[in-house]
Amino acid sequence: MRRVLLAERISYSRDEKSESIEAQDARLKTRAAEEAARVVGITADVSVSGDVDMFDRPALGEWLAVDRREEWDELWVTNQDRLSRSEPHFMSFVFKMLEWGKEIHVLDDPSFTEQMKTPEGRAILHVKSLGPHKELERIKQRIQDSHDRRRFTNRWPGGIAPFGYRIVHRYVDGKQVAFIELDEEMVVWLHRMREWAVANEPHSGIEAKLNGGDVLTARDRARVARGKATKSKSALRKSQEGSRELWSNGSVKALLTNQALLGYKKYRGKVLRDDNGDPVRIADPVFTTEEWETLQAAVRARSVTTARRVNMTSPAYGVAICSGCGSNGNHKVSRGHANGLEYRYYVCGNWPNAKRCKGISCRAEIVEEMMEVLFLQLHGHERVTKRVWVAGSDSARELDQVEAKIRRLMRQDEEGDWEDDRAEYRQRMNRLKGRRTELKAMPVIKSGWVEIDQGMTYAELWATLDLEGQRKRLLESNFRMMIGKGTAWPEKVAMESPLIIEGEVVKSVQVSAVG
Structure with missing residues (x-):
């Protein structure tokens, strides 16, 4: 008995006037019953363009794979358009079916099956494929023209709405039209993100707060709105249903600098402008002009450091620098075999790659105590200020x-x-x-930044900071400790007056000199 696979497709394009999936299904099943053929499968590709390769279609593509190809002998469609509107895809598929020893049956073209078996017949099929191909090009052009006409309107062109907005549909001239409007829940988070950024919170900190607060990304929100599960990607770049898409440093910065938050319409990644050069606005802005300028200034001015601590706590990571190669000092801990005591050191973070740095190591207690005493001697008397943006x-x-x-x-x-x-x-x-x-x-x-006195000195502030806060303050002040073989000294500070730590002369430093 003939084993038949029924292939149905419709793109649901407004410009495509073709029979419905239900009509195709009824015609194919009726013909199969008339010819006593056994239907082994039915593939219904809904909302799939005729320009999509048959192998890439969600439904049909599964039956073209090696493991399912042997389950059927003939592929049936109602007309050639349902198979493909693309001339290169169509002819390539015809040759592939011949290679597999299978047949294609087109209900509206009874001669199709025999024509595909001879060179002369395939030439005729190629000519037949040009008609659907040209119609496909006309459909694409009409769609593009429609997009061009709507490009400078306040309508939403399609796709995922920017974070902070949601898609709404309204009737205009009797037709349902898409727009975007502010999503209050996301707007609250955006204002929090702005406050954190202006307060000099690093992108990694904002990222952690968003992930910790289970804040969905724009893509995940769009999936949930469509009734689908959230989706993330693993390290192997494989989609994982049900797992949230996590925020990253890059996604945080991209969001905070995205001019779509001002309600502007974008085209190919750039703000769309009208004939007068003004941005096309399609929704209310998330931020006022002053709030936006403050945020952008904070993003630009925020000092970015690559000194990110890993593994165990290291109070001087990014502050302790190898004097041999300039790399960050790594915090190492060892335990004595005889007494079981713990010993901490800062060593060259680039060794053994940097051979010259072998042996560069200093006791962590000395480095950490020296950097605290030196910093307070140099800066402890200074007033703590906060940078505030003045519009x-x-x-x-x-x-x-x-x-x-x-x-x-x-x-x-x-x-x-x-x-x-x-x-x-x-x-x-x-x-x-x-x-x-x-x-x-x-x-x-x-517009610019001004320094506002915070009512305390750095010495008073230091006592209130934890280890991570002290490390950040040292980094922000560009304070660095150079690590040598068994010793350490402050970077770019002249040595004149002695510095005493617990009764011993450790180094000398000119207190008035700031590196």
């Missing part, structure tokens, strides 16, 4: 925007975009230059 005046911000528009317009002119409309170009340029003149006449207050 500039509205005229300053608008002036920057006008200057940017003038530069953009000049660049367009250099590229020849205004060759056919010089009058419009001059009108826009004159209008922008006039506004620039008005703004320059206004008082300008530049």
